[in-house]
Structures are given as C-alpha cells and as structure tokens.
Amino acid sequence: MSLIVQKFGGSSVATPDLIKHVAGRVAATRESGHDVVVVVSAPGDTTDNLIGLAEQITTSPADREMDMLLSTGEQVSIALLAMALHTRGHRAVSLTGAQALIRTEPVHLRARIMGVDRSRLDRELGAGRIVIVAGFQGITDDGEITTLGRGGSDTTAVALASVLDARICQIYTDVEGVFTADPRVVPEAKKLAEISYDEMLEMASSGALVLQTRAAELAKQYRVPLEVRSTFVDRGGTVVTDRTIEGRRLVTAVTHDRNVAKIAATGIQDRPGIAHTLFRAIADRHVNVNLIIQSVPQAQGADISFTVARSDMAAAVEAARSVAGEIGARDIISDEGVAMVSIVGAGMITNPGVAAQMFGVLARNGINIELIATSEIKVSCVVRADEAEKAVRVLHAEFRLDED
Amino acid sequence: MSLIVQKFGGSSVATPDLIKHVAGRVAATRESGHDVVVVVSAPGDTTDNLIGLAEQITTSPADREMDMLLSTGEQVSIALLAMALHTRGHRAVSLTGAQALIRTEPVHLRARIMGVDRSRLDRELGAGRIVIVAGFQGITDDGEITTLGRGGSDTTAVALASVLDARICQIYTDVEGVFTADPRVVPEAKKLAEISYDEMLEMASSGALVLQTRAAELAKQYRVPLEVRSTFVDRGGTVVTDRTIEGRRLVTAVTHDRNVAKIAATGIQDRPGIAHTLFRAIADRHVNVNLIIQSVPQAQGADISFTVARSDMAAAVEAARSVAGEIGARDIISDEGVAMVSIVGAGMITNPGVAAQMFGVLARNGINIELIATSEIKVSCVVRADEAEKAVRVLHAEFRLDED
Numbered sequence: 001m002s003l004i005v006q007k008f009g010g011s012s013v014a015t016p017d018l019i020k021h022v023a024g025r026v027a028a029t030r031e032s033g034h035d036v037v038v039v040v041s042a043p044g045d046t047t048d049n050l051i052g053l054a055e056q057i058t059t060s061p062a063d064r065e066m067d068m069l070l071s072t073g074e075q076v077s078i079a080l081l082a083m084a085l086h087t088r089g090h091r092a093v094s095l096t097g098a099q100a101l102i103r104t105e106p107v108h109l110r111a112r113i114m115g116v117d118r119s120r121l122d123r124e125l126g127a128g129r130i131v132i133v134a135g136f137q138g139i140t141d142d143g144e145i146t147t148l149g150r151g152g153s154d155t156t157a158v159a160l161a162s163v164l165d166a167r168i169c170q171i172y173t174d175v176e177g178v179f180t181a182d183p184r185v186v187p188e189a190k191k192l193a194e195i196s197y198d199e200m201l202e203m204a205s206s207g208a209l210v211l212q213t214r215a216a217e218l219a220k221q222y223r224v225p226l227e228v229r230s231t232f233v234d235r236g237g238t239v240v241t242d243r244t245i246e247g248r249r250l251v252t253a254v255t256h257d258r259n260v261a262k263i264a265a266t267g268i269q270d271r272p273g274i275a276h277t278l279f280r281a282i283a284d285r286h287v288n289v290n291l292i293i294q295s296v297p298q299a300q301g302a303d304i305s306f307t308v309a310r311s312d313m314a315a316a317v318e319a320a321r322s323v324a325g326e327i328g329a330r331d332i333i334s335d336e337g338v339a340m341v342s343i344v345g346a347g348m349i350t351n352p353g354v355a356a357q358m359f360g361v362l363a364r365n366g367i368n369i370e371l372i373a374t375s376e377i378k379v380s381c382v383v384r385a386d387e388a389e390k391a392v393r394v395l396h397a398e399f400r401l402d403e404d
Numbered sequence: 405m406s407l408i409v410q411k412f413g414g415s416s417v418a419t420p421d422l423i424k425h426v427a428g429r430v431a432a433t434r435e436s437g438h439d440v441v442v443v444v445s446a447p448g449d450t451t452d453n454l455i456g457l458a459e460q461i462t463t464s465p466a467d468r469e470m471d472m473l474l475s476t477g478e479q480v481s482i483a484l485l486a487m488a489l490h491t492r493g494h495r496a497v498s499l500t501g502a503q504a505l506i507r508t509e510p511v512h513l514r515a516r517i518m519g520v521d522r523s524r525l526d527r528e529l530g531a532g533r534i535v536i537v538a539g540f541q542g543i544t545d546d547g548e549i550t551t552l553g554r555g556g557s558d559t560t561a562v563a564l565a566s567v568l569d570a571r572i573c574q575i576y577t578d579v580e581g582v583f584t585a586d587p588r589v590v591p592e593a594k595k596l597a598e599i600s601y602d603e604m605l606e607m608a609s610s611g612a613l614v615l616q617t618r619a620a621e622l623a624k625q626y627r628v629p630l631e632v633r634s635t636f637v638d639r640g641g642t643v644v645t646d647r648t649i650e651g652r653r654l655v656t657a658v659t660h661d662r663n664v665a666k667i668a669a670t671g672i673q674d675r676p677g678i679a680h681t682l683f684r685a686i687a688d689r690h691v692n693v694n695l696i697i698q699s700v701p702q703a704q705g706a707d708i709s710f711t712v713a714r715s716d717m718a719a720a721v722e723a724a725r726s727v728a729g730e731i732g733a734r735d736i737i738s739d740e741g742v743a744m745v746s747i748v749g750a751g752m753i754t755n756p757g758v759a760a761q762m763f764g765v766l767a768r769n770g771i772n773i774e775l776i777a778t779s780e781i782k783v784s785c786v787v788r789a790d791e792a793e794k795a796v797r798v799l800h801a802e803f804r805l806d807e808d
Contacts, residue, residue: 016460056420057487068498069483072476079473083461094472099547143503
C-alpha cells in the first residue's frame with residue numbers, strides 16, 4: 001500500500017465545517033487504498049490571535065514561551081480533524097510534533113528539523129490508522145517544544161514524506177496551484193501544470209507563498225514528489241518534479257514579495273573579512289538574508305546593501321549596528337518601502353539575454369531598480385513597493401506568460 | 405528557602421490584564437524570598453470554547469482527542485504568565501504536564517496522577533526560576549496526553565505541593581475563601597478562617613466549588629497545608645488544616661450542589677452481588693457515584709437509588725441498563741430535576757441529634773426529602789432542584805451560621 005502525505009494550511013482548517021470538508025478529502029484518499037499521513041496548520045487566525053495575546057503582555061516575549069504558546073494552534077487542528085475522521089468511520093490518531101518524534105535543533109521560532117524517528121508513525125500506520133501530525137512544531141532532545149517558523153507546516157509535510165518514502169506529498173492550499181504570477185495582481189495569470197524543483201525553490205524564496213522556501217529546499221534535496229493543489233476545488237494542481245522539460249519558455253513565472261526590507265551599511269573601508277563579520281552577526285540572530293549587493297569601492301568607501309524579511313528588519317539593523325564600528329561603517333540605513341520582483345525560469349540558464357530584457361521593460365515603464373540579484377534561473381530586482389504590481393504586470397506581458 | 409505552590413483558576417487568568425495581575429501576585433511571593441511553583445488553568449472560557457468546537461464536529465468525540473484538544477488551554481496560560489513574569493524582571497519557565505513529568509494512569513478525561521518525577525522541577529528551581537506548570541494535564545508512560553477531569557488544576561497543585569514538600573499550597577480563586585454557604589444564595593454567609601481537611605473534603609464533594617474533591621482528598625491524605633484565597637482581594641482566606649478545633653459549633657457550613665442527577669433501578673430481587681454488579685458496571689465507565697440508597701425489600705422487589713454528576717447521567721443510565729437483566733431490575737429511572745443540600749461539621753461526630761434537626765427544619769418549611777445519606781461529619785439530602793436554595797437558607801439560619 002503506497003503512502004500519501006497531505007498537508008492542509010490554516011485557511012483549509014479555519015472552521016469546524018472546513019475541517020469536516022478536509023476530513024472528506026482525507027477519507028477519499030484513504031478509501032482509494034492509500035496509507036495517509038496528514039499534516040495540518042493552526043486553524044485560520046489562531047496563530048495571529050495567540051500573537052495578539054502575547055503582545056498584550058509584552059513587546060519582547062521570550063522565544064521559548066512564544067513556541068509554547070504558538071504550538072497550541074496545530075494541536076487544536078489535529079484533535080478536531082481526528083474527530084471528524086472518526087465520525088466518517090475511519091481510524092485516525094492525532095500526534096503532536098513531540099509525539100511524532102520530529103526532532104529539531106534547540107532553536108526557538110525557526111528551528112530546523114534534524115531528524116524524524118518513524119517508529120511511532122509506523123506503529124500507527126501499521127495499526128491501520130490515518131495519522132494526523134501537528135505541523136510547524138517539533139521537539140528538542142531536551143524535550144523542549146520548538147516551532148519551525150513561518151510556513152513550517154510545509155516543511156513538516158515534506159520531511160515526513162521523505163522519511164516515510166511517500167509516493168507523493170500533496171500541499172493543499174487556498175489556490176489551485178503555482179501560477180505564472182499572483183492572479184490577484186495579474187488576472188490573466190495561468191496555472192502551471194508542472195515546474196522543476198529549482199523553479200519552485202526560486203519562486204518560493206522570491207515571494208510565491210504557495211510553498212515555504214525551506215520546504216521547497218528539502219523537497220529538492222530529497223527528491224520528494226510534490227503537488228500543490230486546492231483544498232476547495234477538486235482539480236489537479238501543479239506537480240513539482242525533477243524532470244527536465246524541453247522546449248520550455250525562458251521565463252516560467254513572475255513573482256513579487258512585499259515582505260522585504262532593505263538595509264545598507266554605508267561608507268565601509270573595503271578590506272577582507274568585512275562581509276563575514278557583518279553577516280555572521282546577522283546569522284547569529286537567526287535572520288535570513290535574501291539578496292546581497294556590494295557596491296564598487298570609491299573614495300568615500302563601499303556600501304553593502306541587503307534585504308531581509310520585514311519582521312526581521314529590527315533584528316538585522318541591531319546586528320549591523322553592533323558591528324558597525326568593527327567594519328568601519330559610516331551609517332546603517334533601513335528602508336521598508338521596497339518590494340522585490342523576480343522572473344524565474346529553468347530556460348534562463350542557456351539564454352543570457354533574459355536579464356537585460358527584464359531591465360529594459362522596467363526602464364521603459366519608468367520603474368527604477370534599486371538592487372539587482374541573479375541566480376542561474378532567477379533575476380530579482382528591488383523596486384519601490386508601490387511600483388511592484390505594475391512591474392509584475394509589464395513583465396508578465398513582456399514574457400507572454402498569458403499565452404499557452 | 406521555603407517553597408510555595410500557588411494555583412490560579414481560569415477566571416484569574418481570563419485576559420492578558422488578569423494574567424499581568426497574577427504575575428504581580430507571584431512576583432510578590434518570589435520577592436518575599438520564597439521559591440514559587442505556579443499552577444494555572446486554561447484562561448476563562450477557553451475550555452468551553454474548545455468543547456464547543458468539538459461539538460460542531462461530533463456529538464461523541466474520542467476521549468483521547470478531547471484530551472489532545474483541551475490540554476492546549478493551560479498551555480496558553482503558562483506561556484503568557486511566563487512572559488508576564490519576564491517583563492517584571494523575573495526568571496520564569498513554563499512547563500506542560502508532560503514536561504513537568506506529571507505521570508498519570510492511561511485513562512482519558514479523568515486520569516489520576518500516579519506520580520510526579522521532580523527532577524525537572526528541581527532543576528528549574530535550582531536555576532532560580534519561577535516554575536509555571538500547566539494544571540489539569542499529565543502524560544502516560546506511553547507519552548499520551550491526559551487530563552484530570554473537572555477542577556483538575558487543584559489536584560495538580562496539591563500533588564506538586566506534596567511531592568515538593570511545599571510550605572503551603574495556595575488555591576487562588578474568585579472568592580475570598582470557604583464560606584458557611586454560597587454567598588450568592590445566603591448573603592449573610594461568613595468566611596471561615598479555618599476548616600479541617602475532613603470538612604473541606606465533605607464540602608468539596610457536596611457542591612462547594614472552591615476546591616475539587618480529589619484535590620481535597622489528596623491534601624488530606626498527604627497533609628498538604630492548604631489555603632483557599634482570593635486572586636483579587638489581598639486578604640487571608642480559609643486555611644485548611646488538620647488541627648482539631650475545640651468548641652466548634654456542630655455545623656460549619658451548608659452546601660448545595662445542582663450538578664446532580666438521580667438514578668433508580670427498581671424492582672430488584674434482593675440477593676447478594678446485585679450492588680456489586682451494578683456499581684462495577686458504572687465504575688467501568690469511570691463514573692463517580694455520590695450517594696447510594698437501597699430501599700428495604702418488599703414484595704415487588706427493592707430499589708437502588710444513587711446520584712451522579714449530571715454530565716455522567718447518560719453513561720450511568722447506559723451502564724445500569726447494560727446489567728438490568730443480570731440484576732433483575734424492572735426499570736431504570738433517571739431524574740435531573742434534583743439537587744443535593746448538605747450540612748457539614750466536624751462537631752457532628754459527637755452530636756447525634758444534628759441530622760434529626762436538619763430533617764425537622766426542612767419538613768417545617770415544606771421541603772420534601774427524596775434521598776438521605778450521612779457520613780460522620782455530613783448529612784446530605786436530595787431535594788427538588790427548585791427548593792434547594794430555600795433549603796440552604798433555612799438551614800443556614802437554623803444552625804446560626806450567620807453569627808460569629
């Protein structure tokens with residue numbers, strides 16, 4: 001019997017009625033003859049509500065206690081989903097991250113999974129049960145409750161699919177799959193039937209919210225077969241695969257990310273080790289840096305600019321200030337009024353003109369580019385936040401993503 | 405340094421502002437030089453809200469999944485209280501029942517504590533931390549989450565006070581202590597400065613809601629010094645002690661309990677083993693029976709009547725019906741329209757006329773008694789529910805509990 005891992009996000013389990021709907025999905029998979037492991041997020045606004053409670057107590061809650069607080073959300077979902085499956089006559093058991101033996105590093109709010117001991121999962125599956133695992137959470141070797149950070153339930157699902165050698169890991173969400181651009185910004189955006197791990201990874205890291213970056217990374221690393229599909233519309237979604245697709249267009253999708261802040265350390269005297277000192281300080285605060293640009297040194301020194309998630313801006317600025325003296329920075333400047341717009345496509349590797357084409361179309365439309373970063377299959381531009389949607393639309397049209 | 409265990413009920417931690425208030429109480433105790441272990445219940449209506457969610461899914465949730473669901477409530481409280489203590493500059497750490505190593509029997513919804521491994525508690529206290537433990541919950545040897553049943557946080561507090569040899573276990577609640585009767589029913593009721601374990605136990609089991617019966621039992625068994633006092637008014641409460649108090653009046657308090665249902669098995673042919681069969685069946689469903697009366701056998705058989713908590717009525721009726729054939733019962737009758745009124749007092753032991761005095765005053769006031777049960781220091785009468793408050797008032801006056 002082959003195993004399917006299904007992950008349902010918070011909007012899919014926001015109410016008891018939605019949970020019953022999800023139970024229907026899970027039951028149908030089980031009834032078609034598969035073993036099923038389900039991963040669920042906290043219901044709807046639960047996590048935000050819990051954060052709201054903490055904010056009424058303190059502006060700087062201890063990370064450990066936030067994990068203690070936030071991990072309750074998924075625990076509510078798994079219990080309710082187990083009940084809903086029972087009413088359909090299915091055997092099902094809910095497991096917290098700790099009970100599912102999802103071991104993480106001893107870091108709070110953004111722990112990484114170090115391993116999964118499959119013994120309990122195997123025992124429950126062996127007893128014919130649908131296993132419902134709380135996403136987003138794990139446990140350290142010391143028995144401390146940790147959470148995996150934003151979108152961590154995706155990571156839980158991919159990790160379980162990998163460890164259990166699942167036939168497929170299905171990410172159920174409130175959109176029908178991965179689109180050529182955010183359909184709320186570009187109405188003519190099209191659903192992609194298939195994309196590569198690399199494209200999924202680049203899209204996830206550049207603002208496509210259907211899958212968390214770390215989950216995409218893990219899926220790529222362990223070649224976990226992945227499908228992003230809708231909880232509400234019973235249609236095939238987007239399959240993420242390692243197949244190489246010949247004849248693909250240069251650009252697969254345009255993404256944008258508003259959750260970006262730009263930070264610059266200015267007037268740095270260029271010498272070896274500067275970047276290491278700066279980004280070590282930031283990494284020590286567990287802040288991910290997305291895009292890094294170092295300007296050409298001039299008389300008044302060089303600038304290092306980088307972007308982080310907005311929620312990490314304060315921590316990153318504090319980190320940069322803490323080493324400003326050491327790296328000889330004149331000033332640390334932060335800017336929340338930016339967004340990142342990216343084009344992603346496996347076809348870019350062999351077609352060097354794509355980046356130039358992107359800069360050209362933005363220039364023709366009067367959109368100023370503040371920072372640029374490229375990878376083999378992605379070009380990202382930081383622009384003013386209020387020009388991001390326009391940039392997405394003109395790029396979507398330029399690369400003819402609305403055509404079949 | 406002596407250790408104090410403080411327990412705060414749900415109404416004491418219902419909102420972030422109340423949690424900050426509780427943190428003030430705890431901090432003051434810590435600052436006066438004590439080690440402190442705090443036990444908290446779920447905030448306010450949280451447990452009821454969670455039950456409401458489950459009810460929207462199913463009318464018969466699995467007990468295990470209810471425990472998974474309900475145990476999240478206290479986890480929210482402990483995290484928020486830890487944060488509130490941090491903002492006051494105190495070191496504090498929250499622990500779930502599992503993390504505090506509160507081991508229970510493998511029974512859901514009403515597990516009993518089998519033992520507490522104090523190693524983690526000692527480690528945290530040794531590190532100078534205030535330890536905040538989730539009440540109401542524990543963990544089985546198999547790592548399953550269990551809950552202790554209604555009022556279980558009291559039991560957690562008393563168990564921890566016993567294991568840690570606390571100087572005192574303070575039960576903070578929304579009333580100022582133990583009263584001679586419920587002040588909402590008898591406005592002239594007086595707060596008792598001191599009562600005995602036995603009186604507390606009899607009062608708890610007969611409807612005084614300030615302390616859970618099992619907690620009172622445990623406190624008595626292990627001689628845990630106990631104080632029931634107000635979260636909101638900083639005044640001494642009621643001390644529960646094993647001191648014998650000379651010259652005490654006959655009756656210490658009048659209690660009443662509306663959470664009662666009466667069940668009767670009628671027309672039973674009296675032979676040995678009947679009662680055992682019936683109450684074994686009920687015990688197997690983990691239902692506590694409060695009061696049992698067997699009528700004198702007559703030609704048409706004997707009746708066995710008993711009371712249970714209203715929430716257990718359906719299970720108790722089902723249990724009785726399952727053995728009705730075996731015990732030769734003609735019928736199983738249930739009645740939710742009753743309440744229990746009790747007088748409690750250590751002085752009763754040596755004064756046999758008290759029960760008769762109680763029956764006399766009820767009769768004079770036209771209140772019919774349906775069942776009677778007595779212990780050494782308590783007399784309980786089951787009456788119609790709508791006559792219970794009147795019964796409490798006339799008894800409170802009869803035994804002059806309003807006088808100093």
